[in-house]
Amino acid sequence: MKSWLAAQIAAQLRRPHGWLAPLMGRVMNRGNRTLYSHAIRSLQVGPNAKVLEVGFGNGSHFRQILDLDPTLHLTGIESSAEMLRLAERAFRKEIDKGRIEILSADGDLPSGSFDVALAVNVIYFWQDPHENLAEIRRVLKPGGRFVIGFRPYETLASMPFTRTEFNLRTESDWRERLQVAGFEIEREETVSAAAGELPGLVWTAKPCKV
Numbered sequence: 001m002k003s004w005l006a007a008q009i010a011a012q013l014r015r016p017h018g019w020l021a022p023l024m025g026r027v028m029n030r031g032n033r034t035l036y037s038h039a040i041r042s043l044q045v046g047p048n049a050k051v052l053e054v055g056f057g058n059g060s061h062f063r064q065i066l067d068l069d070p071t072l073h074l075t076g077i078e079s080s081a082e083m084l085r086l087a088e089r090a091f092r093k094e095i096d097k098g099r100i101e102i103l104s105a106d107g108d109l110p111s112g113s114f115d116v117a118l119a120v121n122v123i124y125f126w127q128d129p130h131e132n133l134a135e136i137r138r139v140l141k142p143g144g145r146f147v148i149g150f151r152p153y154e155t156l157a158s159m160p161f162t163r164t165e166f167n168l169r170t171e172s173d174w175r176e177r178l179q180v181a182g183f184e185i186e187r188e189e190t191v192s193a194a195a196g197e198l199p200g201l202v203w204t205a206k207p208c209k210v
């Protein structure tokens with residue numbers, strides 16, 4: 001792959017933008033389906049759960065999350081204006097009914113307000129994971145959980161498009177960073193590569209008691 005093309009793909013994955021954004025959304029939907037199914041299964045929500053998703057892309061999997069429980073409330077935050085627009089358009093009814101709230105990642109979220117936070121294929125774009133993890137910890141309720149879906153280091157490191165924009169970290173590095181940020185890993189799941197998809201990891205972490 002030519003390096004300019006790899007850099008364009010990386011920039012789109014980090015923050016889909018411009019006329020390519022809707023296409024990127026669909027490409028990600030296809031490639032991340034299995035990882036999402038496993039991550040959503042790990043949410044393990046009860047009645048009236050407040051779920052936060054960070055970096056939801058075009059939100060095509062929102063229905064799967066809402067279907068977990070009719071009383072669940074979902075807040076999605078995104079840094080891409082195009083992805084925000086696509087999700088707002090697709091889920092207008094659910095937004096109007098108050099089941100989904102879609103917000104720009106620039107805004108502030110109230111402390112201690114979510115039962116579970118979800119981030120799929122987002123942590124590679126965090127420049128300062130301690131800051132992002134501290135923010136997730138802040139917005140979780142006591143006893144809340146953080147479900148992370150991501151690709152193994154070895155898989156991403158072999159991809160030409162991860163040479164720019166991505167901050168690749170090994171699994172042992174993530175374990176240490178989660179621990180330093182005050183999280184305890186409760187569960188680690190390995191997701192085998194389905195046809196046309198990459199292998200994945202789904203970890204569930206919870207804030208340690210202080």
Ligand SMILES: C[S@@+](CC[C@H](N)C(=O)[O-])C[C@H]1O[C@@H](n2cnc3c(N)ncnc32)[C@H](O)[C@@H]1O
Pocket residue numbers: 013014015016028029032054055056057058077078079080083105119120121122125
């Ligand atoms: C590689 S895409 C993954 C999209 C979707 N989660 C998926 O797996 O198909 C990364 C997404 O996270 C968003 N993003 C990156 N950093 C973010 C941040 N700090 N807060 C919120 N969204 C972020 C990007 O705009 C992009 O839509």
